[in-house]
Amino acid sequence: MPQTLEELEELTKALQEKRAEIKEEINVCLGTNCLAIGNDETKKSLEKRLADKPNAQNYRIKPVGCHGLCAQGPLVIVNSVANEHEEIVYEKVKNSDAERLIDAIVGETNPDTIKDLRCETDIPFFTKQKKIVLENAGIINPDSLDDYILSNGYHALFYALTHLSPEETIEQVKISALRGRGGGGYPTGLKWESVAKAISDKKYVICNGDEGDPGAFMDRAVMESDPHRVLEGMAICGYAVGADQGFIYVRAEYPVAVERLKRAIKDAERNGLLGQKIAGTPFSFSVEVRLGGGAFVCGEATALIASIEGNRGNPRQKPPHLSDRGFNGQPTVLNNVETYANIPPILRNGGEWFAGFGTEKSKGSKVFALTGQVKHTGLVEVPMGMTLRELVFDVGGGIEGGKEFKAVQTGGPSGGCIPASLLDQPIDYESLKEIGSIMGSGGVIVMDETSSMVDVAKFFLEFCMTESCGKCVPCRVGTAQLHNLLDKFAKKEASQNDLVLLENLCQMIKETSLCGLGQTAPNPALSTLKYFKEEYIAGVKKEIE
Amino acid sequence: MAKIRLATVWLDGCSGCHMSFLDMDERLIEIASKVEVVCSPYVDTKEFPENVDLAIVEGAVSSEEDLEKLLKIRKNSKMVLALGDCGVTGNVSAMRNLVGVEASLKCAYDELSDNNKGVRPSRETPKQLERVSAQHERVFIDCFLPGCPPPADAIYNILSSLIEGKEYDIFNHTRFGK
Amino acid sequence: MIDANVQRARTKTLTINDQAFSARSDQTILQVARENNIDIPTLCAIEGLSDIGACRLCLVEIAGQRELKPACTTRIKDGMVVSTDTERLRKHRKTILSFLFAERNHICSVCVSNAHCELQKMGAKVGLTHVEVPYLYPKLQVDASHRRFINDPNRCILCLRCVRVCDEIEGAHILDVFARGLEARIIAEMGRPWGESENCTECGKCVQVCPTGALNEKGLSVAEQHKRRGFLPYLTTMKRGR
Numbered sequence: 001m002p003q004t005l006e007e008l009e010e011l012t013k014a015l016q017e018k019r020a021e022i023k024e025e026i027n028v029c030l031g032t033n034c035l036a037i038g039n040d041e042t043k044k045s046l047e048k049r050l051a052d053k054p055n056a057q058n059y060r061i062k063p064v065g066c067h068g069l070c071a072q073g074p075l076v077i078v079n080s081v082a083n084e085h086e087e088i089v090y091e092k093v094k095n096s097d098a099e100r101l102i103d104a105i106v107g108e109t110n111p112d113t114i115k116d117l118r119c120e121t122d123i124p125f126f127t128k129q130k131k132i133v134l135e136n137a138g139i140i141n142p143d144s145l146d147d148y149i150l151s152n153g154y155h156a157l158f159y160a161l162t163h164l165s166p167e168e169t170i171e172q173v174k175i176s177a178l179r180g181r182g183g184g185g186y187p188t189g190l191k192w193e194s195v196a197k198a199i200s201d202k203k204y205v206i207c208n209g210d211e212g213d214p215g216a217f218m219d220r221a222v223m224e225s226d227p228h229r230v231l232e233g234m235a236i237c238g239y240a241v242g243a244d245q246g247f248i249y250v251r252a253e254y255p256v257a258v259e260r261l262k263r264a265i266k267d268a269e270r271n272g273l274l275g276q277k278i279a280g281t282p283f284s285f286s287v288e289v290r291l292g293g294g295a296f297v298c299g300e301a302t303a304l305i306a307s308i309e310g311n312r313g314n315p316r317q318k319p320p321h322l323s324d325r326g327f328n329g330q331p332t333v334l335n336n337v338e339t340y341a342n343i344p345p346i347l348r349n350g351g352e353w354f355a356g357f358g359t360e361k362s363k364g365s366k367v368f369a370l371t372g373q374v375k376h377t378g379l380v381e382v383p384m385g386m387t388l389r390e391l392v393f394d395v396g397g398g399i400e401g402g403k404e405f406k407a408v409q410t411g412g413p414s415g416g417c418i419p420a421s422l423l424d425q426p427i428d429y430e431s432l433k434e435i436g437s438i439m440g441s442g443g444v445i446v447m448d449e450t451s452s453m454v455d456v457a458k459f460f461l462e463f464c465m466t467e468s469c470g471k472c473v474p475c476r477v478g479t480a481q482l483h484n485l486l487d488k489f490a491k492k493e494a495s496q497n498d499l500v501l502l503e504n505l506c507q508m509i510k511e512t513s514l515c516g517l518g519q520t521a522p523n524p525a526l527s528t529l530k531y532f533k534e535e536y537i538a539g540v541k542k543e544i545e
Numbered sequence: 546m547a548k549i550r551l552a553t554v555w556l557d558g559c560s561g562c563h564m565s566f567l568d569m570d571e572r573l574i575e576i577a578s579k580v581e582v583v584c585s586p587y588v589d590t591k592e593f594p595e596n597v598d599l600a601i602v603e604g605a606v607s608s609e610e611d612l613e614k615l616l617k618i619r620k621n622s623k624m625v626l627a628l629g630d631c632g633v634t635g636n637v638s639a640m641r642n643l644v645g646v647e648a649s650l651k652c653a654y655d656e657l658s659d660n661n662k663g664v665r666p667s668r669e670t671p672k673q674l675e676r677v678s679a680q681h682e683r684v685f686i687d688c689f690l691p692g693c694p695p696p697a698d699a700i701y702n703i704l705s706s707l708i709e710g711k712e713y714d715i716f717n718h719t720r721f722g723k
Numbered sequence: 724m725i726d727a728n729v730q731r732a733r734t735k736t737l738t739i740n741d742q743a744f745s746a747r748s749d750q751t752i753l754q755v756a757r758e759n760n761i762d763i764p765t766l767c768a769i770e771g772l773s774d775i776g777a778c779r780l781c782l783v784e785i786a787g788q789r790e791l792k793p794a795c796t797t798r799i800k801d802g803m804v805v806s807t808d809t810e811r812l813r814k815h816r817k818t819i820l821s822f823l824f825a826e827r828n829h830i831c832s833v834c835v836s837n838a839h840c841e842l843q844k845m846g847a848k849v850g851l852t853h854v855e856v857p858y859l860y861p862k863l864q865v866d867a868s869h870r871r872f873i874n875d876p877n878r879c880i881l882c883l884r885c886v887r888v889c890d891e892i893e894g895a896h897i898l899d900v901f902a903r904g905l906e907a908r909i910i911a912e913m914g915r916p917w918g919e920s921e922n923c924t925e926c927g928k929c930v931q932v933c934p935t936g937a938l939n940e941k942g943l944s945v946a947e948q949h950k951r952r953g954f955l956p957y958l959t960t961m962k963r964g965r
Contacts, residue, residue, distance in 0.1 A: 470907030722831020
């Protein structure tokens with residue numbers, strides 16, 4: 001049980017030495033995506049085959065989290081420990097491929113026999129990414145505390161506890177200019193500072209893992225692939241603001257993430273990395289997992305807190321802000337999973353290192369879940385400032401099936417559809433907002449020429465309509481009215497007046513709704529009205545009069 | 546000053562609004578001096594005429610005939626006033642939307658009728674629309690006078706204001722359900 | 724606790740519709756406006772119950788702030804410049820009322836609360852001549868199982884006054900909200916028929932605070948369906964004194 005940073009470093013060194021005994025690690029992706037298509041069975045077959053080999057001790061089969069290229073899954077990644085961690089990725093690995101894969105890896109057969117499974121790794125999908133949050137995803141075993149420590153895990157926490165004051169810790173976060181990755185983009189350092197300054201005996205740190213945007217799975221991947229990183233980020237936050245209790249609110253639809261987080265909490269507490277008097281300092285911090293019941297609105301900060309408190313998950317009007325009155329009426333920091341996951345590397349490498357990536361106002365990198373009609377669907381992390389074109393056509397590999405690109409939707413139900421003419425817009429909070437979309441939590445849906453933009457808007461409005469909590473009138477009724485209007489356009493039964501009404505209602509709902517869900521619900525309609533108005537006009541039927 | 550060509554039409558409603566119109570009593574004489582009633586249940590014109598200055602329309606749009614009439618009214622009139630809650634909101638007429646056309650016909654002709662039980666009229670009643678609507682859901686309406694029925698005072702005031710081209714606040718005399 | 728707040732409160736000055744006022748710092752814009760006879764329309768807010776900012780009718784413009792803020796939950800600040808009756812706000816209020824009238828089956832002429840209804844009055848107040856959006860005509864079941872009261876969701880605007888009075892004043896909390904969005908309903912005791920409720924004290928406060936005919940009393944004629952709310956300030960004062 002390490003008590004100081006030095007002891008933790010020694011432990012890390014010992015683990016590294018132990019690892020060096022192995023020649024190659026055979027990493028089997030057990031993220032939800034690869035799990036769903038049977039990679040756990042393949043893992044068993046790989047283990048069975050390897051057990052019979054005379055040189056089996058040189059290899060280690062290891063479950064890992066999401067490696068990113070979900071489109072080509074199930075994935076098996078061979079990491080050559082002996083050879084500077086060179087990676088070879090095997091794609092679309094079936095259970096029946098397990099035997100020949102092992103045979104070739106241990107050198108019994110010619111590597112050419114598994115050539116058909118090899119995935120090219122010098123494509124832009126891999127080369128254009130910048131992994132900060134996902135640095136361990138697909139590399140470490142998420143259920144192994146040793147693996148996390150091996151990749152410098154908990155070093156940042158120990159460093160902060162023993163070398164930095166809470167103020168200095170916040171200062172590093174401020175220097176990094178990290179902004180909230182849940183979509184709002186509020187500067188994390190400022191948020192922490194206001195809670196740190198709040199006068200109260202009890203403060204709380206809450207992690208928002210209630211990822212609900214259609215097509216988004218960034219937070220799930222982080223929680224599943226590297227759960228300790230989130231815990232470490234939260235603990236650092238607790239130290240910085242003076243909180244000793246944290247909650248992770250995860251939606252119940254993420255059972256794998258919940259299981260891995262719970263295990264990680266247990267392991268960390270058992271090893272003195274969380275709990276009482278961490279690193280021999282007076283600082284104590286414990287974390288509890290709370291499950292969400294499946295309401296999208298519970299991703300909204302005030303609704304999430306109401307839900308943790310055991311109340312109906314309805315948002316309330318701000319102010320008072322959470323830094324004033326959050327959980328149980330006490331000052332509370334609430335950040336997204338990805339925000340906390342950025343904290344350990346920031347503390348480890350310094351705020352300035354982090355601020356070295358990205359654009360003037362948006363620093364670091366951002367994880368995106370690439371979905372839709374794009375070739376490389378999956379999970380990517382790219383530096384801020386990359387253009388949408390690079391994201392879709394280089395990293396994403398372009399449109400599937402040789403069709404024309406039509407639009408890219410960012411920001412989920414709160415975001416907008418961006419047309420081809422704006423593809424050279426850089427990805428940062430301000431420039432996406434400028435063109436009527438938002439950064440959002442990181443869902444990116446690529447659409448080809450066959451997609452109807454009215455249908456897309458209708459889909460998102462239907463989502464917002466059914467997910468509206470029903471508390472405030474504009475969101476409860478307005479989203480339903482918008483949805484019905486869009487349905488008329490989709491069926492080509494709309495009138496000229498409907499077009500005016502649609503625009504007016506969008507504006508009204510935006511200005512009058514209580515929480516972010518309602519305020520942003522019209523965005524998919526507004527942005528498609530802006531860039532694809534001809535599709536709406538085509539939905540207007542000829543007047544009888 | 547040329548007389549205003551006034552029409553009043555009764556769609557799906559109880560005719561209470563037209564009754565309320567008559568409740569203007571002696572003021573009707575004053576109104577009559579300024580308008581020429583070119584079409585109305587009161588004068589029994591069969592076809593809605595052309596070049597109407599002001600059409601006052603009572604009732605919701607429930608049947609194909611109602612819709613046809615309303616479209617013609619809109620086409621032939623400079624200004625259309627929706628008179629009463631049925632025309633403005635759908636009101637009681639639109640309560641049918643909660644059960645649907647078939648259920649309401651069944652109730653009226655199969656279950657509750659005393660004569661010819663179970664016989665549905667085929668020629669006398671026009672085909673019912675799936676959805677009863679307020680007038681403005683179908684055509685552009687210039688003025689609204691809610692009330693069930695709007696009081697005679699409200700009708701007199703809006704009518705005399707419209708004739709003289711003056712501003713008028715309907716809520717001095719009426720509201721939904723008045 | 725409230726007394727402690729009063730002691731800590733300071734006097735602040737603000738401007739509402741070009742008139743200057745001074746008020747206690749713990750007051751909301753709505754409170755200050757009402758004390759000074761400035762009318763801000765509200766449906767969910769009622770004196771004596773907590774404010775939730777749900778109906779959005781009391782949204783006001785505050786100089787220097789991009790967002791509209793509900794007067795009922797927004798505390799005053801020194802130098803605040805508030806406008807309560809701009810063109811934009813009047814337009815929004817009409818749309819909000821249109822939304823409410825279109826959402827359920829509000830048929831004033833056959834309603835038990837005709838002429839006693841706050842929604843109906845509000846329509847006239849904000850100048851709503853007709854509803855701007857299509858009516859939705861939902862099919863909703865009336866719960867008339869209670870010995871004395873009826874819960875008719877056709878006339879409910881989900882202002883949650885009943886839920887709040889049951890919880891905050893009566894302390895029974897048998898009423899709550901079921902489901903979300905357009906499906907949301909006021910239910911008694913986890914969705915049982917109200918008449919089967921074992922914990923309803925039959926105090927009737929929910930009926931008295933209901934702004935429409937959604938909660939009404941059996942055996943009364945339309946003319947008798949007056950809401951009696953004298954108990955609210957009385958009980959609130961008692962609670963404060965405790």
